[in-house]
Amino acid sequence: MKNKKVIRKKNESGKFTTINLSVLNDTRLSTTARLLLISILSDSDEFTLSQELYKKRLGIGQSAYLNAISNLEEFGYLRKTGLENDVSIPKNKKADSNKTIYFYTISEYGNLGKEAPKIETQETKANNQPAIKVIPETIEQPTIQEPVVSYELAEYLQKTANVYLSNDDLSSKLVSEIETTASIKNVKKLIDTELIRVYNETFDSIRHLIKPNSEKSVKEFKQWLKKEIFENFNIHFKNQTPRSKWAHISLIKNKKKATVDYETQMSDYYENPRD
Known part of the structure; x- marks a missing residue:
């Protein structure tokens, strides 16, 4: 006889995602780094990578977020490059300001590796292109088809x-x-x-x-x-x-109180009479 009843949500368009199993099996990644990567991959490739948004979405602080980013960088899932100071990004950065803006590359294959930081120039940036964006990596990828799992299953396997x-x-x-x-x-x-x-x-x-x-x-x-x-x-x-x-x-x-016999009670009474 079954001992449970499960009530599930429908997999409605735009409300679920699929994640490659290799991400879940990569024990080099911390739990926070995996959840951050899953969250990033669940968004559109054109979705702006916002530090504050992901911190709020995952319920983590600045230190945990930076550690997760560093973990993803270390094992080739993420690479960030700084933009030149003379680059102006609407609503993000004025030209020649001291504010550092990064351009992010995300790879579900974990094949980015650690490379020397490169500076994006005006020539390498298309006009009006977002400053922070998840883009597909143009590296030749393995032809082996690895299984994918639903976001719900990914979360359960994490727990x-x-x-x-x-x-x-x-x-x-x-x-x-x-x-x-x-x-x-x-x-x-x-x-x-x-x-x-x-x-x-x-x-x-x-x-x-x-x-x-x-x-x-x-x-x-x-x-x-x-x-x-x-x-x-x-x-x-x-x-x-x-x-x-x-x-x-x-x-x-739940220790039971010891019972006191009548003689002991009377002895205590005569030794310590009440008023």
Whole structure:
């Protein structure tokens, strides 16, 4: 019996994108750099590359943005070149101003490499061309057709990377699935199977510590464990974290107060009489 119901959005024109699988599998890129690259590639090639727009779109600060740009430059996905000081760009830069404007080249192949910065001149710039623009790279590209995945699947694979990156068997199954159907439904089924296995294994590791009449503690522990595994995709617990959590819930948070017999109560009363 199925234990979930998924409500999906329709893939309406202009509201979804496809991303080459090689971008998701490039572990040299940071998570922020991958999301930035995916966001840039999801826009039109004529779309102006705005630092403030992408920072707002990804919910990141200046430092995180610059680190992502540097990461993309390092591994050949992005190259930027400065414009000459005497170049005037409407709404961006006046001629001979100190403001630096860059022209960006983006390659989904990651084949730009690091080259010495070049200065764009008036002769190399077409009239009225945007100062910042994503353009296709005119380098001979490989003829091998690599699988592409939807933006929704790309986001899901990013969130669950912690589950499959260190699991060779699961990674192999995911690659096979993506190369054949690229179905997010099937991918989620594979991930869920692994998460359920980890949940059962983790709960079994503390089962011998459970004492009678611990229903409340067991319920709270299961709620915590489900959130960690199925919502946060945290399956690599550090040194005995589940055991420590169980000890806190059962021995500290829900510790039963010791009962005091009648004789002890009366003894306390006579030693410390109330007014």
